[in-house]
Amino acid sequence: MKSNPYLSGNFGPVTEEVTAFDLQVTGQIPAELNGRYLRNGPNPITADPETYNWFLGDGMVHGVRLQGGQAEWYRNRWVKSPDSFAPNTNVIGLNGRTLALVEAGAPPVELGFELDTIGTSDFGGTLSHGYTAHPKVDPVSGELHAASYIWSLPNVIEYTVTGPDGTVIRREEIPVPGSPMVHDISITESSAVFYDLPVVFNLEDAMAGIGLPYAWSNDYGARVGVLPRQGTGTDQLRWFEVNPCYVFHAVNAHDAVGANGQQLIVLDVIRFDRVFDQSRLGPDECIPYLWRWTLDLQSGRVTEEQLSDQPIEFPRVDERLVGKKHRYGWATSVYSGTGEPGAYGIFDGASIACYDFQTDSLTRHEMGPGRFAGEAVFVPASETASERDGYLMSMVYDTGTDRSDLVILDAQDLLAEPLATIHLPQRVPFGFHGNYVAE
Numbered sequence: 418m419k420s421n422p423y424l425s426g427n428f429g430p431v432t433e434e435v436t437a438f439d440l441q442v443t444g445q446i447p448a449e450l451n452g453r454y455l456r457n458g459p460n461p462i463t464a465d466p467e468t469y470n471w472f473l474g475d476g477m478v479h480g481v482r483l484q485g486g487q488a489e490w491y492r493n494r495w496v497k498s499p500d501s502f503a504p505n506t507n508v509i510g511l512n513g514r515t516l517a518l519v520e521a522g523a524p525p526v527e528l529g530f531e532l533d534t535i536g537t538s539d540f541g542g543t544l545s546h547g548y549t550a551h552p553k554v555d556p557v558s559g560e561l562h563a564a565s566y567i568w569s570l571p572n573v574i575e576y577t578v579t580g581p582d583g584t585v586i587r588r589e590e591i592p593v594p595g596s597p598m599v600h601d602i603s604i605t606e607s608s609a610v611f612y613d614l615p616v617v618f619n620l621e622d623a624m625a626g627i628g629l630p631y632a633w634s635n636d637y638g639a640r641v642g643v644l645p646r647q648g649t650g651t652d653q654l655r656w657f658e659v660n661p662c663y664v665f666h667a668v669n670a671h672d673a674v675g676a677n678g679q680q681l682i683v684l685d686v687i688r689f690d691r692v693f694d695q696s697r698l699g700p701d702e703c704i705p706y707l708w709r710w711t712l713d714l715q716s717g718r719v720t721e722e723q724l725s726d727q728p729i730e731f732p733r734v735d736e737r738l739v740g741k742k743h744r745y746g747w748a749t750s751v752y753s754g755t756g757e758p759g760a761y762g763i764f765d766g767a768s769i770a771c772y773d774f775q776t777d778s779l780t781r782h783e784m785g786p787g788r789f790a791g792e793a794v795f796v797p798a799s800e801t802a803s804e805r806d807g808y809l810m811s812m813v814y815d816t817g818t819d820r821s822d823l824v825i826l827d828a829q830d831l832l833a834e835p836l837a838t839i840h841l842p843q844r845v846p847f848g849f850h851g852n853y854v855a856e
């Protein structure tokens with residue numbers, strides 16, 4: 418039987434739901450961290466190695482509750498969904514609820530405080546077609562901006578704005594030439610930005626039963642759409658052509674003013690030359706890099722610039738700066754920066770990186786031999802802390818112990834030893850996204 422890298426090593430699923438209390442800690446957990454660090458990822462109950470795509474495993478959320486400098490508990494629970502795919506991509510706190518999220522039509526699943534499944538959510542009857550794994554929360558209004566899609570609603574990216582109470586208050590259909598896979602959205606203070614890129618629904622694949630019926634298209638083209646956030650309707654929607662590529666994740670976006678006084682929109686993105694062309698099991702046929710796209714709203718031109726030659730993915734910023742100009746971006750290194758596939762293929766996080774957009778420099782906290790980080794979530798030290806004053810939290814797999822740790826780094830002193838390493842009772846398979854949900 419053919420081996421599948423996304424079922425091997427620490428990509429492979431764990432088989433038990435574990436509950437553990439009073440976890441062992443090396444170092445000191447900052448006492449102001451009272452809340453849960455939660456992370457979602459694929460943990461298939463069954464999978465065919467011939468066809469299993471990393472994006473398709475049943476979701477499992479791992480969580481650690483921090484209280485007063487202690488790690489009170491660890492829990493991992495499958496996300497359970499009675500009637501559709503169990504969301505495996507992100508987990509957020511929203512208005513006191515915990516929601517597991519995925520794109521492409523499956524509804525969010527609400528989890529309890531201790532991560533047991535409560536049931537699917539349609540945002541109180543206001544969500545018609547599933548959601549996205551990557552809503553962007555406007556830090557001023559608390560509104561969630563989302564780009565969603567489902568194959569049964571072709572030629573449309575569904576744009577929703579959800580109020581902080583968790584009900585949809587605006588819905589627009591963004592017209593597109595086909596059925597693209599849309600993983601993320603960007604917002605600025607003025608605009609919402611949509612990524613219409615050439616990974617598209619493939620009916621032949623769907624009919625043939627291929628698990629992920631989305632594939633690279635040489636014909637589809639690539640563009641980003643800009644819609645002013647004020648007003649209703651899509652009559653002011655504008656499209657900007659970019660070179661064909663794929664972007665799963667935008668770092669952040671902001672409005673700016675050009676040399677001639679013209680309005681610009683600056684998009685910082687993690688760009689793959691292509692995905693899902695030759696390799697259909699995961700996004701692993703090209704190396705992702707940090708790029709900046711500057712959209713000139715006067716001329717209609719786009720300037721595309723690669724900012725770093727260091728391969729990174731899973732970008733995050735201080736969420737208080739979503740839609741505003743940021744100085745720092747946080748990410749996880751991939752390919753170990755060597756140009757060679759690492760021990761676990763492309764997504765081995767041998768380091769956590771900070772990109773300084775002011776000095777155009779990248780610094781890395783190396784996780785150490787045989788240790789591999791996932792996405793690093795930035796948590797400000799307080800509501801009024803400056804942009805870099807806070808912590809980075811990431812699940813780190815240790816090949817030596819075959820277990821994982823929740824590692825907390827000082828974001829201002831990235832090269833220092835971790836502030837705290839919370840030892841978990843089992844490994845946490847490489848997965849996708851998480852968040853710290855403060856209490």
Ligand SMILES: [Fe+2]
Nearest residue numbers: 550665666850
């Ligand atoms: Fe993602």
